[in-house]
Amino acid sequence: MSPREDTVLSTMQDVPLLISRILTHGSTVHGTSRVTTWTGEGEPHRRTFAEIGARAAQLAHALRADLGVGDDERIGTLAWNNAEHVEAYFAIPSMGAILHTLNLRLPPEQLAWIVNHAADRVVIANGSLLPLLAPLLPHLKTVEHVVVTGPGDRSLLDGATAQVHEYEDLIAGKPTTYDWPELDERSAAAMCYTSGTTGEPKGVVYSHRSIYLHSMQVNMAQSMGLTDQDTSLVVVPQFHVNAWGLPHATFMTGVNMLMPDRFLQPAPLAEMIESERPTHAAAVPTIWQGLLAELTARPRDVASLTQVTIGGSACPPSLMEAFDRLGMRVCHAWGMTETSPLGTVARPPAQAVGTEAEFAYRLTQGRFPAGVEARLTGPDGERLPWDGESAGELEVRGPWIAGAYYNGPAADPIRPADKFSEDNWLKTGDVGTISPDGYLTLTDRAKDVIKSGGEWISSVELENALMAHPDVTEAAVVAVPDEKWGERPLATVVLREGATADFAALRAFLGGDGGIAKWQLPERWAVIEAVPKTSVGKFDKKVLRRRYADGELEVTRL
Amino acid sequence: MSPREDTVLSTMQDVPLLISRILTHGSTVHGTSRVTTWTGEGEPHRRTFAEIGARAAQLAHALRADLGVGDDERIGTLAWNNAEHVEAYFAIPSMGAILHTLNLRLPPEQLAWIVNHAADRVVIANGSLLPLLAPLLPHLKTVEHVVVTGPGDRSLLDGATAQVHEYEDLIAGKPTTYDWPELDERSAAAMCYTSGTTGEPKGVVYSHRSIYLHSMQVNMAQSMGLTDQDTSLVVVPQFHVNAWGLPHATFMTGVNMLMPDRFLQPAPLAEMIESERPTHAAAVPTIWQGLLAELTARPRDVASLTQVTIGGSACPPSLMEAFDRLGMRVCHAWGMTETSPLGTVARPPAQAVGTEAEFAYRLTQGRFPAGVEARLTGPDGERLPWDGESAGELEVRGPWIAGAYYNGPAADPIRPADKFSEDNWLKTGDVGTISPDGYLTLTDRAKDVIKSGGEWISSVELENALMAHPDVTEAAVVAVPDEKWGERPLATVVLREGATADFAALRAFLGGDGGIAKWQLPERWAVIEAVPKTSVGKFDKKVLRRRYADGELEVTRL
Structure with a gap:
């Protein structure tokens, strides 16, 4: 609306939504809440929010005064989930620079590409990750400073052209308060690259506003709904979409954080749950599968953990049921790097609670x-x-x-x-x-859906139905060109050892027990040795499509 | 920060925080949630959020097309808490106009002053409030239209110069969707006047942004933390600081609303709790005092109600304990018209839960x-x-x-x-x-604190200590000028029938059991018949100060 004769102005204060506000709030009102970092041996390391706040101020002073970091400069972090990483999470955006979390699981050449694309000038790295960083460094064109935290062999960095600093030395003696600037809430705060299987990685730049609002949403009772009575086991990595926003959200309400550092294996996770008694945990299904196997093999007292957020990929129903039996209520969530990530949360609606429909609602991606x-x-x-x-x-x-x-x-x-x-x-x-x-x-x-005569056929639905057949161990369905329909599904199956290919029987199975509509049933079939996979273990359907186009597959047409 | 050579722009969408978003969300994703309005007899009136959404769109069309309401025009509401008032809450700001809730408890001349000051062009009024509105109308200079909802004698408006409309007739047949404008989130959405005991009322204008953010805060687990599993009994009036933000907050997460309309007496409140089974309720202490007396005299099944938000003025400890015994957990909150109102919420910190300190934390205004x-x-x-x-x-x-x-x-x-x-x-x-x-x-x-030699003495603390003495039924302490200290306290007391004034004994009592520091003890004392009160029952200390200044009090100096 353009201002008019009788425009009425709001009388509200114009206060920006800034990460420094979350930091100041958390480190004062919730100053006694704690970040506990697992160390693998002996006592875990404990730091209060008040201490985190003081050290974040020291870090900001060090970055500004000693390393000359200016506004909007990118500071990479190559780090596990730990207290120092939380300090970086708050210090860097609050001072006006940009936190760039680096995904240590990426292939090294992709990691280098990302650091160069973002033009990171400083990298804060865990000592335990120097074996990954050291060989990369010569390829990082813009990195002038490396700041190292925690245990690890520093000699790996001998001869580096970048200046190497000890984190603790750098911040020691710096003032424990910082006059955080009053930034525009829409200014850049943090960035994270997607690791798409196709094309170059793409950078998403979060703003102070987006992170602040996302934190409020995470804390809403209908989302994760944590309070200062809770301790959250943050397994989802801080280098993965801001650990689903948990470090910011927990600081906003004083939720204690339990950080596993590099101890992400099932045994230490079970141990930290038993000894530190978190009430909430967040991770991808793979982690939970491993934890479940561990708890089945070696039962532990995990009664404190009553709420588990699962995202990243769909939670298998069997896993959800198994966790329910352990008293850990699974809550499904969906999101992606581009959505900060909270997109949906699968809390069943009031009318479904206690009914048969409840479980089906919990298996959806959510609301x-x-x-x-x-x-x-x-x-x-x-x-x-x-x-x-x-x-x-x-x-x-x-x-x-x-x-x-x-x-x-x-x-x-x-x-x-x-x-x-x-x-x-x-x-x-x-x-x-x-x-x-x-x-x-x-x-x-x-990209995998089959567009057949103006309608969509789900490749995943066909694959799941096929894999329910006793003769099939794996199945991948891809779209292939079809003169009449535009695209039609090609079903490729890995057979159980000793089974013989009977495509007509499989097709009949799909249309019968599989519950697939007739027009969606594949005409083209092929047996393959194994489904090709990407580096992160997902089906690589590109490869199958190319093999089909190149005539490498022996296709039977029914 | 000014844009610089290497400024990094956030890649987040720039989506405004608008009340229309809350409306659209609530009426779709939470379309089956309900607003239940008490009718005093027979079945309460029920309307789903989907219906509220459709009717809000109809109301906006009617206001725009039939009444010519333009952007930023003020629409007054003179109404109890009910479904139609919720419709007005969403329709008016969403279309770009401004919701002006009118406090029906104010003296009529103040109400007229406020309507004229805001220049309301339309007033939406409950039929039951026409006896209040009709005699006011001739004094409302800018009101061109009156829209009447619900039962009530329309003939009271006969002869009014403003056009009178039936709400249901006005919205009937209008489209049930509205293309809500993409407003600036800082634009005015709603206004509310403070009813200060001194000076003219002052208007606070809330923005879409402030209301949206406040709604998120209310829904955070650490604040009220309601979900769509809850039903909230909204006793705090919609004309009082947006009913503490509950209509907006509940629509944002699908919390069912139970609206008492004009049935705010203890008996109907107890009845609606028993029959509609709300899980949460919000009101000022006076309402709860009455409800407690009712429940003590005529016990009811109120087991559904486990969370009670009390604000407006401090909750007496005895009331909190009594509600705790009934299984209704009281949560204290503080705020004012100028704070939307959520300023603090008294949830005890994790370390105090289950300890003796917990109750003391709950009696504070909160965090x-x-x-x-x-x-x-x-x-x-x-x-x-x-x-x-x-x-x-x-x-x-x-x-x-x-x-x-x-x-x-x-x-x-x-x-x-x-x-x-x-x-x-x-x-x-x-x-x-x-x-x-x-x-x-x-x-x-x-304004009541005594500024004595650069230190502050609390009048309330002295009053509470005095009222703990068996001879004193009421006490008011006011600041009076003092040559040496600037100000000193004057203690005025209402004595128990048959008691005689022994100021030295009272002074000794304050310094002993009363626990008051010696330098804070009053030297000036007077007996009064009754403490003068304002129209809303608060101590009117202005009157006492004037009586002292005019020499009307018989003051003893110790």
Whole structure:
């Protein structure tokens, strides 16, 4: 609206939403809350929020005064979840610089590409990660300083051209308070690169505003809903979408953090749950699978842990049931780097609680919070209804959702058309349905879905149905060109040892017990030795499509 | 920061925080949640959030098309808590106009002053309130339309110069969706006048941003923390600081609302708790005192109600204990019209839970959330420490805190120096202490505190100590001028029937069992018949100070 004759101005204060506010609040009002870091032997390391606040101020002074870090400069962190990483989380954005968390699981050449693309000038690294960092350093063109925290062999950095600093030496004696600048809440605070399996990694730059609002959402009772009575075991890495926003959210309400550092194996995780008694934990399903096996083999007292947030990929129903039996209530959530990540949380609606429908609701990706608008777009760009039936690509919009990717300092962000709609909604690349009451069920990735005669066929649905057949150990379904229908599904299966290929029987199985509609049943079939996988273990369907195009597969047509 | 060569832009979407987003979200994702309005006889009236959403759209169309309401125009509501009032709460700000809730408890002349000051063009009124509105109407200079909802004698409006409309007729047949405008989140959304006992009422204008952020805070687990599993009995009136933000907050997460309409007496409240089974309720202490007496006289099944938010004035310890015994956990909160109102919530810290200290924490005003910065200012303008000892005037800052008062359309807001500091913090007028862990304890009003030799003496503390003496039924302590100390306390007491005035004994009692420091003990004493009170039942100390100044009191000097 343009100002008019009778415009009424709000009389509210104009106070920006800044990470420094979360820091100051957490380290005063919740000053006695603690970050506990696992050390693998002996007592864990404990630091209060008040101490974290004081040390974050010292770190900011050191970065500014000793290392000359200016506004908007990128500071990389190559670190596990620990107290020093939390200090960096708050000090760097609060002083006006940008926290750039580096994913230590990436192939080294991709990591180097990302550091160079972000033009990080400083890297704060855990000593235990120097074996990864040292050989990379010569390829990092912009890194002038390396700051090392915790145990680890410093001699690995001998001969580095970057200056090497001890974290503790650097911050020692610095003032324990800092006059945090009153930044624009829309200014850049942190960045994280997506590790897409195709194309170059893409940088997402979070703002103070987006992180602050996301933290409030995480703390809402309908989301994670933690309070200062809780201790959260933050297994999801701090280098992975801000550890799902937990360090910021916990500081906002005084939730204690239990940080596993590099001890992410099932045995130490079980041990820290038993001895530190967290009430909440957050991690991807793989971690929980391992923990479950450990707890089955060697039972522990894990009664404190009553709430478990699972995201990253879908939680298998069997895993959810197993955790329920242990008294750990699983709450499913969906998100991605571009959504900060909180997109949905699967708390069942009031009317389903205590009924048979409850478990089905918990297996969905969940419900959108008020801050996330959602819509489904069909094969021809049409809007689809929230009827729980119509499958389309999920598009989202909101104050903590990306609307572009980073394109280098002083450059306008880029908005690739396959990632952002014309009206600037994020195209998630996920295909699914939304129920009338707002529950999202993802069925496929948009790049894997089969577009057959203007309708979509879910490759994942076909694969799951195939893998339910006793003769099939693995199955991958990909779209292949078809003259009549545009695309049709090609079913590739890995057979159980000793089984023989009977594609007609498999096809009949799909249409019968598999519950697949007739028009969706594959005509093209092939046996493969193994499903090709990406470096992170996902099905690599690109490879299968190429093999098909190159005539490398022996295809039977029914 | 000014843009620099290497400025990094956030890649987050720029999505405004708007009330229309809360409405759209609540009426879709939480479309089956309900607003239940008590009718006094027979079935209560029930409406789903989806229906509220549709009717809010109809109301907006009616206001725009039929009544010509434009952007920023003020629409007054003279209404109890009910479904139609909720519809107005969402329709009016969402369409770009301003919701102006009218306090029906105010003296009629003050109400007329406020409507004229805000220049309301439309008033939406409950039929049951027409006996209040009708005689006012001739004095309301800007009101062109009156829209009447619910039962009530319309003939009271016969002869009115304003056009009279039936709410249901007006919205009937209008489209049930509305293309809500994408407003600036800082634009005005709602206004509420303070009913200060001194001076003219002052208008506070909330923005979409402030209401949205406040709603998120209310929903945080550490604040009220409600979810769609809850039903909230909203006793605090919608004309009183947006019913503490509950209509917005509940719509944001699908919390069911139970609205008492005009049935605020103890008996119907007890009846609606028993039959509708709310899990949460919010009201001022007076309401709870009455309800407690009712439940004691006529026990009911109120087991559903486990969480009770009390604010508005301090909750007496005896009341808190009595509710605890009934299984209703009282949570104390502090706020004011200028703070939206959530300023503090008294949830005890983790380390106090289950200890003797817990109850003491619950009796404080509570702890500040991250969105509210607080500081204490002493008698000479100095900042005081958070030591739980130093008493100063509380000043607050934050995105849902007022930084000015309304000064008429197209006029810059006003910032009286006694209400706002030079750096634009709100001076609350409340005096108290803050503990190192951020708990606020209010001890007095700034205008009532006695400034004696550069130190503050709490009038409330002296009054409470005096009223603990068996001979004293009421006591009021006011500041009077003193040549040596600037100000000294004057103690005025109402004696128990048959008691005789022994001021020396009372003074000794204060210094002994009363626990008052010697330098704070009053020298000046007087017996009065009754403590003068304001229209809302608070001690009117202005009157006592004037009587003292005029020599009307018979003062004994010890």
